[in-house]
Amino acid sequence: MSPRIAVVGAGPAGLAAAAVAARAGVTVDLFDERDQAGGQLTYRVQPVEAEFGRPAERPFELAKRLLAEAAEARVLPHLGSLVAGSFDNGQQLLVVENGRSWIWDGDALIVTSGSTDLPYPFPGATYPGVFSGRGLQILINRYRVLPGRRFAIIGGAEEAEELAIDIMLAGGEVIWSGIAPAPFLRAGGIKGVDVLGVGNEDFAVDVIAIAVGRQPDAALATMVGVPLAFAADLGGLVPVVDDRLEAVPGHVFVAGDAAGVGSVAVAIAEGRLAGAAAAARLGLLDDDALAAMRGAHPDLALRSARRASLQSAFVQPYEGPALS
Amino acid sequence: MTDSVMPEPFDAGATLVCRCEEIRSEEIVAALAAGAATVNDVKRRTRAGMGACQGIFCVPVLAAMVSQATGTPIDRIAPMTARPPVRPVPLEILASLTEPGS
Amino acid sequence: MSDPGAMRIETHPILEPLSTVSSVTFSFDGLIVVGRVDEPIAVALLAAGIRIFRTMPRYGDPRGGYCMVGRCADCMVVVDGVPGVRACVTMVSAGLDVRTQQELGELDASFVPDRGR
Numbered sequence: 001m002s003p004r005i006a007v008v009g010a011g012p013a014g015l016a017a018a019a020v021a022a023r024a025g026v027t028v029d030l031f032d033e034r035d036q037a038g039g040q041l042t043y044r045v046q047p048v049e050a051e052f053g054r055p056a057e058r059p060f061e062l063a064k065r066l067l068a069e070a071a072e073a074r075v076l077p078h079l080g081s082l083v084a085g086s087f088d089n090g091q092q093l094l095v096v097e098n099g100r101s102w103i104w105d106g107d108a109l110i111v112t113s114g115s116t117d118l119p120y121p122f123p124g125a126t127y128p129g130v131f132s133g134r135g136l137q138i139l140i141n142r143y144r145v146l147p148g149r150r151f152a153i154i155g156g157a158e159e160a161e162e163l164a165i166d167i168m169l170a171g172g173e174v175i176w177s178g179i180a181p182a183p184f185l186r187a188g189g190i191k192g193v194d195v196l197g198v199g200n201e202d203f204a205v206d207v208i209a210i211a212v213g214r215q216p217d218a219a220l221a222t223m224v225g226v227p228l229a230f231a232a233d234l235g236g237l238v239p240v241v242d243d244r245l246e247a248v249p250g251h252v253f254v255a256g257d258a259a260g261v262g263s264v265a266v267a268i269a270e271g272r273l274a275g276a277a278a279a280a281r282l283g284l285l286d287d288d289a290l291a292a293m294r295g296a297h298p299d300l301a302l303r304s305a306r307r308a309s310l311q312s313a314f315v316q317p318y319e320g321p322a323l324s
Numbered sequence: 325m326t327d328s329v330m331p332e333p334f335d336a337g338a339t340l341v342c343r344c345e346e347i348r349s350e351e352i353v354a355a356l357a358a359g360a361a362t363v364n365d366v367k368r369r370t371r372a373g374m375g376a377c378q379g380i381f382c383v384p385v386l387a388a389m390v391s392q393a394t395g396t397p398i399d400r401i402a403p404m405t406a407r408p409p410v411r412p413v414p415l416e417i418l419a420s421l422t423e424p425g426s
Numbered sequence: 427m428s429d430p431g432a433m434r435i436e437t438h439p440i441l442e443p444l445s446t447v448s449s450v451t452f453s454f455d456g457l458i459v460v461g462r463v464d465e466p467i468a469v470a471l472l473a474a475g476i477r478i479f480r481t482m483p484r485y486g487d488p489r490g491g492y493c494m495v496g497r498c499a500d501c502m503v504v505v506d507g508v509p510g511v512r513a514c515v516t517m518v519s520a521g522l523d524v525r526t527q528q529e530l531g532e533l534d535a536s537f538v539p540d541r542g543r
Contacts, residue, residue, distance in 0.1 A: 085408025119381040128477040128490030135494035143469040148430035157327040192477035206430035213328020219406040230399035261326040346484040376499035
């Protein structure tokens, strides 16, 4: 009876973690609330780097490759399955799928649940026609709908730049793009966005995207006592994991955007490391293989050092017994 | 690493900070003036963070506002407590919880 | 209703041409909307230039899609009499009766969908 782990989130980090652990002989249940695996790779179109120093690939092609690796390693997929809660050091999960709920039981949990958009409230930010950056990217690239012709993007960094190009590739026009303090912004219109006001100027737009950046989504790790610490350059509150991405020794690991917002290449490298670390803890992988994974990307050590340097860490007390 | 823009503290009257529960900036400000000193305090007094998104789209703003109101550096602001379920789930689905391993 | 000029992206410099799939017809507040099979209700509505999906309970503000991943509450609509349905993660199907959710909406347990199209 081989040891069993759950990997939650089938994006680049999760697919990589699942494949490595499964190849080592662990039984791996890979969960994703979406019906399709691939995470951010299913809605980004511009080329991304998958491995440090290698040529960039189309996200769609990369997703196919990672999926094939996971399938070949006999990872057990649970798509359209939401992991709604984690308990008992990650050894129990509450799963909701197809209108029913069940409890997953196993030895360890790898949290690769990615990141979500950061909020940026301003007058009119909730008006119809205002989307989160990722939401608009999904609408345009995954579902192939332009919700309007004239766009404004609030945000000045990578996400905003990528989105601007995505909009133009799709045939839309970017009327204004940038960042301004919230009191200087206002969105308005009749039955939906018609205008974005920035300072004294008004711009006629149909769609506004709030693309100021991303934050880790590590709630499932927090619930089982993984400490969080604040680092703006990692997207805000990040789980404090050690240099093998382990939080609760032997039981809970976090990798990819959920452990600090970064690139696809970093997500894949961290995913592989977490999968290897989990397998090593279960006695199925030796330390040499693990050491090789740590050096796969220069950012791994940088991120590890950054997390180790964070002073204040918060741990949420776990109240209550295991589920059963 | 990322160059995300962290939200700034926000005091602009009727503008919504928590979009799920429709909590205005002025209500957060009032809660802080009345003595709320943590994100959890603000959540308990105003319902901000209790809605469908479970704080994803407001907690970073609440944290910035608590930081400014209490003079505490942002990295010393305790996060909101995360509780299952991570998304809204109809009670009838949880009531039908089947046995482990099935 | 103001027209944002929404459109479907048939051809794209990087993506494959939009595949031909069956179309699905449903109604939104009595208006006929055509969607593609396996697409979320919210996508079909946005493609048709419909941007208001609900009004909020506290202040009555209109909302449409925001996060597109089922995390926020902005896209909730009433489907076949059942409120609180997130349009961005619920797929279209033939004959659905979709309506703007007014505030919290009310469950209409006696609702019988008219699928005769």
